[in-house]
Amino acid sequence: MRIIAIFAVVITGFLLIYATLDMPNWGDPNSPASRHVSPRYIEGTMPETATPNMVTSVLADYRGYDTLGETTVIFTAGIVCLMLLRRVTNGQ
Amino acid sequence: MVNRYENVLIETVTRLLIPAMQLFGLYVIAHGHGSPGGGFQGGCILAASFILMVISYDIKELKSRMSENLNTILCAIGVFIYGGTGLLCVILGGNFLDYSVLHKILPVDPIKARYMGMLMVEIGVGIAVMSVMISIFLNIASRGEHEGALN
Numbered sequence: 079m080r081i082i083a084i085f086a087v088v089i090t091g092f093l094l095i096y097a098t099l100d101m102p103n104w105g106d107p108n109s110p111a112s113r114h115v116s117p118r119y120i121e122g123t124m125p126e127t128a129t130p131n132m133v134t135s136v137l138a139d140y141r142g143y144d145t146l147g148e149t150t151v152i153f154t155a156g157i158v159c160l161m162l163l164r165r166v167t168n169g170q
Numbered sequence: 171m172v173n174r175y176e177n178v179l180i181e182t183v184t185r186l187l188i189p190a191m192q193l194f195g196l197y198v199i200a201h202g203h204g205s206p207g208g209g210f211q212g213g214c215i216l217a218a219s220f221i222l223m224v225i226s227y228d229i230k231e232l233k234s235r236m237s238e239n240l241n242t243i244l245c246a247i248g249v250f251i252y253g254g255t256g257l258l259c260v261i262l263g264g265n266f267l268d269y270s271v272l273h274k275i276l277p278v279d280p281i282k283a284r285y286m287g288m289l290m291v292e293i294g295v296g297i298a299v300m301s302v303m304i305s306i307f308l309n310i311a312s313r314g315e316h317e318g319a320l321n
Contacts, residue, residue, distance in 0.1 A: 127284040129203045137208065138288040142267035146252055149295050153249045156302030160242065163314040 177226075184226040191219035199296040203285060209295025216296065217303030229308065229316055238316065241301045248298025255290045267291075 102109030119136055129135040137145055199212030224232050256267040264271030269287025270280040278286060308316055 126281065127288070128281045129285055129288065131203050131205065133206075134203050134208055134288060134292070138291045139267075139269065139284055142256070142291065145291070145295070146256065146267070149249055149252050149298055152302050153245055153298055156245050156305045159306045159309050163309040164316070165314040167315075 180226045184222060188219045188223055191222070192216060195219065195296075195300075199292055200289070202292050203288065209292035210299055212292075213296040213299025214303060216300040217307070220300075220304050221307050224308070224311070229312060232304075232308075233316075236304070241304055244297050244301035245305065248294045248296070248301065251294030251297065252291050255287060255294065259287070 102111075106112065119132060119140060123129060123132045123135045127135045127139050129139075195212045195215035195218075197212075198207035198215055199209055202208035202212065220232055220236065223235075255269070258275075259268050259271050260266055262271040262274050267287075269284040271283070272287050273280045273283035276283055276286055
C-alpha cells in the first residue's frame with residue numbers, strides 16, 4: 079500500500095513539474111497575462127482615476143465588487159468568532 | 171483570572187509607541203493611493219496598536235477606551251460604509267460602485283470623484299478590519315471571557 083502511495087505521489091509531482099515547463103518566463107511581457115487586461119489598467123489608471131498607485135485603483139475601483147466580498151468575508155469571520163467563543167457570565 | 175503584572179519599562183514604552191502606531195495606521199489608510207498601503211494594511215496596524223495595549227496592560231485598559239459594543243458596531247459600520255458608497259452611486263444614477271457619479275455631490279470633477287470614492291471605500295475597509303482583528307484576538311486569547319491580563 080505504501081509503495082502505491084509513493085508511486086502516486088512521485089507521478090503527480092513529475093506531472094506538476096512537467097506542467098510548469100510550459101509556463102511563460104517570469105516577467106515576460108509577451109505572456110498572456112501581461113497582454114490581456116494589464117496594459118488596459120496600466121494605461122487607464124492615471125487618466126481615468128487620477129490615482130498614482132495602480133494596485134489601489136485595481137483593488138478598489140476596477141475590482142471594487144471583489145473587495146466588497148473580501149470585506150464581507152472578514153466581517154463574517156469576526157462575527158462568527160464572536161458568536162462561537164464569547165461567554166457572558168451572569169455577573170456582567 | 172490572571173492578575174496584571176506591572177512593569178514600568180513595558181508600560182512606558184507602550185505608552186509612547188501606541189500613539190505613533192495609530193498615527194501611522196491612519197497615514198497608511200489615507201495615503202494608500204500614493205504609496206503602498208490601503209484599508210487592509212492600515213486597519214491591521216491600528217488593530218496591532220490595540221492588541222499591544224492588551225498585551226502590555228490588560229483587557230480592562232482596552233475596554234475603557236473601546237468598549238465591546240462600540241467595537242462590534244464598528245465592524246458593521248465599516249462594511250456599511252463600503253456598501254453604502256456603492257448604493258450611493260446607484261442612487262445618483264450610476265452603476266454599483268461606479269464612483270464617477272459622486273461628482274454630483276462632491277466639489278470635484280468625475281475623474282477626481284473616483285479617487286474620492288476609493289478613499290471612502292478604503293476608510294470603510296480600515297474600520298472593519300481594525301475592529302474584526304481586535305474582536306478575534308480578544309475572543310481567542312481570553313477564551314471568550316474578556317477579562318484578566320494576558321501576560
